[in-house]
Amino acid sequence: MLFIDASFRHVHMKFEAVTIKDIAKALSLSASTVSRALRDSYEISAETKQMVLDCAEKLNYQPNPIAKSLRDRRSGSVGVVVCEIANSFFSQAINGIESIAYDRGYNVIISQSHESYEREVINLKYLASRSIDGLLISLSTETNDLSHFEYLNNKGLPMVFFDRIPDNIPTHRVTVDNYKGAYEATEQLIRSGYKRIATLTNSAYLSITNERIAGYKAALTYHGVAVQDQYIKHCFYGGMKFLEIEDALNKLLSLPQRPDAIFTTSDKLTSGCLKYLTKKGIRIPADIALAGFSNSEIAELLNPSLTVIRQPAFEMGKAAMALLMTIIESKHKITRFENIVLAPELIIRDSSRPKRIIDNTENISGFPV
């Protein structure tokens, strides 16, 4: 059945919504009886229940979530703060978040910091003013001062940090094993014969940066390769501006001891690096090898020898949301912080080596507050 023109005639004329009162009136019952019947309360007779249910069906009754929210003092929505949604990792994570949210009837309000501390604070204020029931956060790159989160936490707002978490602070958190991912990617480059391995990485403010660099350094050290500070380049805005990446790579590639491989520590940096090398006509891996964190399916296609660390973004979103909802719906006080660590997936695409995939098992642990 297709639209007919007539159906679009009344463009702006709202019908009155059916309420409990309407059902009550129609059946000559009280609103409270109807309410109880709809909620399948034990104190209502079977016949009355059936009557009410039938009538609700007939009138197409839809409960008003706003009224329910007001009464219950819970909005049924959670806020999400990420840097960018137009980013494979985060859009996949949001998919995971929403998949859980829909199942449980929550709705998700997404906001983007665009890596700006100021925006993050504004968004947080906005979300708080929408009376959200909980918060999922991945920090912006500029964020150093956490008092805006502290404030909401003190007010009792349940929150879970994921991916980019605050350092050394006891909070609920969901992360991937960044150290391991970085270690293995670096190791893979070493195994392929590269020695002068540089890294293009994010702001040192971010937890993920330091963990990934630690993994990188550990792999080098373990394999007897000296760590060189000149090979470690930070992009404060994580490559949001391509110029950052250009500058960093220009510097790296003009070093007297030019690196023969680069390890990039994020989706954006990996893409950016590919873009740079492609633009300059630098071949991978003939001129320089590349391994990096990436959740973009297409990025890997750029070169068949690109080793990729893929984060289980969807799973992270699911885990973070599930945890948040457990906290929100918990009756008793939460006495410990959960710390969920997922394993990254290493995809080795160098044709000289077999493809290896690390399985993606969860490792859940917690420590007391």
Added chain:
Amino acid sequence: MLFIDASFRHVHMKFEAVTIKDIAKALSLSASTVSRALRDSYEISAETKQMVLDCAEKLNYQPNPIAKSLRDRRSGSVGVVVCEIANSFFSQAINGIESIAYDRGYNVIISQSHESYEREVINLKYLASRSIDGLLISLSTETNDLSHFEYLNNKGLPMVFFDRIPDNIPTHRVTVDNYKGAYEATEQLIRSGYKRIATLTNSAYLSITNERIAGYKAALTYHGVAVQDQYIKHCFYGGMKFLEIEDALNKLLSLPQRPDAIFTTSDKLTSGCLKYLTKKGIRIPADIALAGFSNSEIAELLNPSLTVIRQPAFEMGKAAMALLMTIIESKHKITRFENIVLAPELIIRDSSRPKRIIDNTENISGFPV
């Protein structure tokens, strides 16, 4: 100032929110006076206003949006239905939508159909049950029956379709000039000397498919190239499953008259086609040329000779949301449907030709209901 452990001690103990009543009590005023003062009503004396404002500030009063929604019978949120958010075009469009929404204090509830008609219907029900004030829709590929939209439209819910719109039905809509984009991309392939130009395209259910195919055919015809049906391959799920793309391309490439160029009509199809060709080791443009719709920055890097039609996704999101809010907030009846058409941007990257960019001016028109 950094977190101190103590701040995270009370993990689940909500403070009471400050309400108008609290301010009233503190100042020995009535709630209505406070309410009016906060809304800067003319009937309140300057001194009282100042007192109230100061007190609100001191107590950190935040109005409760749920109570306001209940009273005003408007939720302040709009629903968005798209097929996928992990897709450059849609994530950019959502960015545009949110940029307007935040400015005006709306919040955006995003839902994904994953190209399933059933999911679209479920999501729509869910959104309706959240009492949204308006709806932005881009149809799923499976959608043929529009009665679920018709139903909400008849109830007076403001809605705007964007990108994938219902055919031949008067509604508010925001699109890009698909015909033009397809025409120019095809023409570019012809100019580069290709004659056997195939197209990999979406479901014929979608408006965008037919418009793009029309542009493709028109360009061929204008340049005296015969249109061949065997060169037109539909992917019903738009490449959601890679298998679809593989099948279609396998068939195309095994034709006796193997095509020498492919025109892909969507982001996903362009990426998928690149993936296929890369996997098979087929070189672009040495073995086969490629031009396609794409909003993924990185896709273009895959090959420097890839001509791309980029849609102004961010602008579309902005335009659609702005239009929707005009409708929602309009006092009088809307008597005509807006029809906003944006221009696509053609990026020619074949090194044998100069880069040309078609400017991105808007062309707004409407027709009476």
Added chain:
DNA sequence: TTGTATGCGTTATCAG
């Protein structure tokens, strides 16, 4: 200029 009463839709408490 300020206060009182009422209602938005729902449900919990208390009566009957």
Added chain:
DNA sequence: CTGATAACGCATACAA
């Protein structure tokens, strides 16, 4: 088993 009442937080019509 069912009904009346109050309350969630806010904003208006109506009184004073």
